[in-house]
Amino acid sequence: MFDIDAVRNDFPILTRRVHGHPLVYFDNAATTHKPKQVIEAITDYYDRFNSNVHRGVHSLSGEATDAYEGARARIGHWFGVEDTGEVILLRGATEALNLVANIIAPELSAGDVILVGESEHHANIVPWQQLSQRIGVQVIPIPVSDAGTLDFDAARSLTQTHPVKVIAAGHVSNAIGSVNPIEDFISLAREIGAYSVIDGAQAAPHLRVDVKHLDADFYALSAHKCCGPTGIGVLFGRRALLEAMPPWQGGGDMIDRVSFSGTTYNTLPWKFEAGTPNIADTIAFAKALDYLESIDFAAALDHEASIHSHLIEAMQARPHIQILGHPDQWVSVCSFNVEGAHPTDVGTLLDQLGVAVRTGHHCAMPTMEHFGLPGTCRASLAFYNTHDEVDQFLQALDRVTGMLTDS
Ligand code: PMP
Numbered sequence: 001m002f003d004i005d006a007v008r009n010d011f012p013i014l015t016r017r018v019h020g021h022p023l024v025y026f027d028n029a030a031t032t033h034k035p036k037q038v039i040e041a042i043t044d045y046y047d048r049f050n051s052n053v054h055r056g057v058h059s060l061s062g063e064a065t066d067a068y069e070g071a072r073a074r075i076g077h078w079f080g081v082e083d084t085g086e087v088i089l090l091r092g093a094t095e096a097l098n099l100v101a102n103i104i105a106p107e108l109s110a111g112d113v114i115l116v117g118e119s120e121h122h123a124n125i126v127p128w129q130q131l132s133q134r135i136g137v138q139v140i141p142i143p144v145s146d147a148g149t150l151d152f153d154a155a156r157s158l159t160q161t162h163p164v165k166v167i168a169a170g171h172v173s174n175a176i177g178s179v180n181p182i183e184d185f186i187s188l189a190r191e192i193g194a195y196s197v198i199d200g201a202q203a204a205p206h207l208r209v210d211v212k213h214l215d216a217d218f219y220a221l222s223a224h225k226c227c228g229p230t231g232i233g234v235l236f237g238r239r240a241l242l243e244a245m246p247p248w249q250g251g252g253d254m255i256d257r258v259s260f261s262g263t264t265y266n267t268l269p270w271k272f273e274a275g276t277p278n279i280a281d282t283i284a285f286a287k288a289l290d291y292l293e294s295i296d297f298a299a300a301l302d303h304e305a306s307i308h309s310h311l312i313e314a315m316q317a318r319p320h321i322q323i324l325g326h327p328d329q330w331v332s333v334c335s336f337n338v339e340g341a342h343p344t345d346v347g348t349l350l351d352q353l354g355v356a357v358r359t360g361h362h363c364a365m366p367t368m369e370h371f372g373l374p375g376t377c378r379a380s381l382a383f384y385n386t387h388d389e390v391d392q393f394l395q396a397l398d399r400v401t402g403m404l405t406d407s
Contacts, residue, residue, distance in 0.1 A: 021354025029380035071286035085268030096220035110136030148325025171203030177333025
């Protein structure tokens, strides 16, 4: 049973006031808050067994290694991946997508095509453009529809006319909240012998993601969007591919033997994890997933979906508000503009009333370009938000709209 009051008590920051008002935090797509169980896991690690992993014979190092590797297994399990060799722990989705672009590079030649969703976050666009500059591959966007989802038929047509070797798509758009038909993109990639690369940064907090079931070649996400700490994320990759591909960064831990006559590499997953990893935050990310399980995550998502519907319906009923997209499947986000007002002004005035939303291009400039907008205000919900907070947000927005449209 999902108990919203008990859940909110687990998040100390939700009691904050901002400019004299109770905080209404609707910036969850940027980062979520952390329950005390996660915060305590970080202090507990530094208080009791802080030590470097993998290389020590002493007790603390053994305990840290067990906790770190145990956390890897926990993280894999939550996302349906039991082979820990397929769970690469990195700084976040950005580092994961950069890693993929770099390790795929030797498989590609000049003229090969990489299809990239037009509505992607820059983290799933720029690494492919850098690859294009380096080796001459061509990056072609998969168009986004006016509803806000990636156009699968257009992608299929592109594969019939171009030598497509990679399809890179976001599971959920961070600027719109639309859920893309990634199962179709993954099957299409398999059908034509291309790699599928999925950015799951916004899906992991709002859907029950089973990476094994989706069966993409690569799936990336960040812990901090799922109630875990910043600076930790995961790349799930198919074992056979990870084994065949070269490492990216070099250094400690990723090697088997180093000699000036030749160096050999570690086995999976450590081959892709050079240097001292983010031990405390990996352990705390596993604790965040324990937490999501403990509150009945499926019920938490039902609650979130119901407040999201309330938000969207109320926003659609407001004549001065334009909403970005109208997808069939929609999670967490409502990206909008107040007619005649700049999003920064709207966001700044909302902040004065205690409401936190994000404004701007949301690291998705091509999406803004598609819709002909300089940016939007983005309200993004998490399961710990409430129906009342949506109403407080709406009241604040009505005041702000009045101020900006009267003047
Ligand atoms: N992809 C999407 C869809 C995102 O929303 C974000 C974070 N805004 C990222 C990638 C990058 O995540 P991070 O900054 O945690 O690496």
